[in-house]
Amino acid sequence: MMHHGLKTAMVAGLLFVSAASVAMAQKRYDTGANDTEIKIGNIMPYSGPASSYATIGKTEAAYFRMINEQGGINGRKINFISYDDGYSPPKTVEQARKLVESDEVLFIMNPLGTPGNTAIQKYMNQKKVPQLFVSTGAAKWADPQNFPWTMGWQPSYQGEARVYAKYILKEFPGKKIGILFQNDDFGKDYLVGLKEGLGDKAGSLIISEVPYEVTSPTVDSQIVQIKSANPDVFINIATPKFAAQAIKKVGELGWKPVHLVTNVSASVASVMKPAGYENGQGVLSAAYMKDPKDPTWNNDAAMNTWRAFMDKYYPEGDKDDGATVFGYGVAQGIVQVLKQCGDNLTRENIMKQAANLDFEIGIYLPGTKIKTSPTDFSPLEQLQMMRFKGESWELFGPLMSGEKSS
Missing domain, CATH: 3.40.50.2300 (Response regulator)
Structure with a gap:
């Protein structure tokens, strides 16, 4: 009986020790974290x-x-x-x-x-x-x-650009393309994806590629330069301030290309509104988030x-x-x-x-x-095309994957 009691106590003791060590093992911290x-x-x-x-x-x-x-x-x-x-x-x-x-x-x-x-x-x-x-x-x-x-x-910018390339090839086959791009990794990544997506047609379809520096005050002269090449499709690869300037300048010139703007510059408040809603009508982009101004989500x-x-x-x-x-x-x-x-x-x-x-x-x-x-370190890879109408974006077409085709 004593032996059994001792055994039970030992097991209980061992259980207590292992429970304590599990509790200790569960809490592990590096610099920057603690109990609170x-x-x-x-x-x-x-x-x-x-x-x-x-x-x-x-x-x-x-x-x-x-x-x-x-x-x-x-x-x-x-x-x-x-x-x-x-x-x-x-x-x-x-x-x-x-x-x-x-x-x-x-x-x-x-x-x-x-x-x-x-x-x-x-x-x-x-x-x-x-x-x-x-x-x-x-x-x-x-x-x-x-x-x-x-x-x-x-x-990824490359994935997003591949989505645009798919869309252009399907909806505007053979149409010439002019591109404004920020002259850094951001802009160049879009160019890589676009050219990958256009494949062997890239060389003949892209007729104008004009860079701008992030330190430039405006991109007005670049827009005039791209327009002079007379492309049918204009791809606006710019951060918000410059994307808004480009949309506004295209409108002021009375130029009416098929106009695509990147998702990073699709904000109504910081891009479309400053550019002037009248200048943004029909502009295309792609989305993965619900647009707060889209009445669909009211x-x-x-x-x-x-x-x-x-x-x-x-x-x-x-x-x-x-x-x-x-x-x-x-x-x-x-x-x-x-x-x-x-x-x-x-x-x-x-x-x-x-x-x-x-x-x-x-x-x-x-x-x-x-x-x-x-x-796979790419959390999000799906996008849907959208068109600016009135004061908000309207989604259309299916969700498209920007994954690189192997």
């Missing part, structure tokens, strides 16, 4: 030529305020530290170092801009600090073999939740600006990753969970999935 806090860094152009994107960082900050009010993630509050880089790569490097080495964040999320992210990519990977859900569609963020600590978010449950969030947590934000929908979606993605991490808040596990996503976000178009794997 998760420190997340962010870099945004709150000033400079791309400052119209600043609202993305403000939306994310508001979303995390809401999450913290609701008790945080697994009981931990998010400490969101966001710095301005003015869309200047040397400044991006400075801010990334500050976040990693001084603020000691767990990871950097959604830093915006291709030039800046290019400047910090090697540093982030050498430091083994996640550069997560990068806010640019450059193809280089989906390279887990060479850069396992970097992952994009939105559909009674949509997910968009109503977003509107209520905006009213309460970011009332000064512009609800017509799709960039706020973008920031809200990315913040949801980060929360999903952190929930999947549970109590294992190591940088390695952050990347492991980010590479194991399969869910939908209600503010994205129906059927659009956030899907990743250890070999």
Whole structure:
């Protein structure tokens, strides 16, 4: 009897020890995380030529305020530290170092801009600090073999451009193409995808390719130059300020090409409105998010939740600006990753969970999935064509994949 009792006590003791070690094993932290806090860094152009994107960082900050009010993630509050880089790569490097080495964040999320992210990519990977859900569609963020600590978010620029190429070849076969592009990785990525999508026809169809510098005051002279080549299709590969200038100038010239503008510059508030609605009629683009100005979503449950969030947590934000929908979606993605991490808040596990996503976000178009794997660092790859009409975008056609055909 004594022997049995002793045995039971020993088993109970062993169970207690193993339960304690499981509890210990469950909680794992790297710099930037503890029992009460998760420190997340962010870099945004709150000033400079791309400052119209600043609202993305403000939306994310508001979303995390809401999450913290609701008790945080697994009981931990998010400490969101966001710095301005003015869309200047040397400044991006400075801010990334500050976040990693001084603020000691767990990871950097959604830093915006291709030039800046290019400047910090090697540093982030050498430091083994996640550069997560990068806010640019450059193809280089989906390279887990060479850069396992970097992952994009939105559909890649090359993928989006392949969608446009498919559309042009089908709807406007044989039509000549003129292109305005930002003279950096952002613009060149679109060119690569476009030429891939057009295939062996690219050489004969593209009759004008005119670059502009992000430091240029306007692109008016470039538009005049492209028009003089007399293309049937005009592809406007520009960030918001310059995209709006181009749409306006095309209108002023009375030029009527088939006009495509990139998704990054499809915001009604920061592009179409400043360009003048009358100049934007019939302009084409592609989308993966629900447009807040599209009456289709007036009674949509997910968009109503977003509107209520905006009213309460970011009332000064512009609800017509799709960039706020973008920031809200990315913040949801980060929360999903952190929930999947549970109590294992190591940088390695952050990347492991980010590479194991399969869910939908209600503010994205129906059927659009956030899907990743250890070999697929492209969370979003589907787009739908849309046309500007009145004061909003109208979707048409099927969801199209921008994946490269093998």
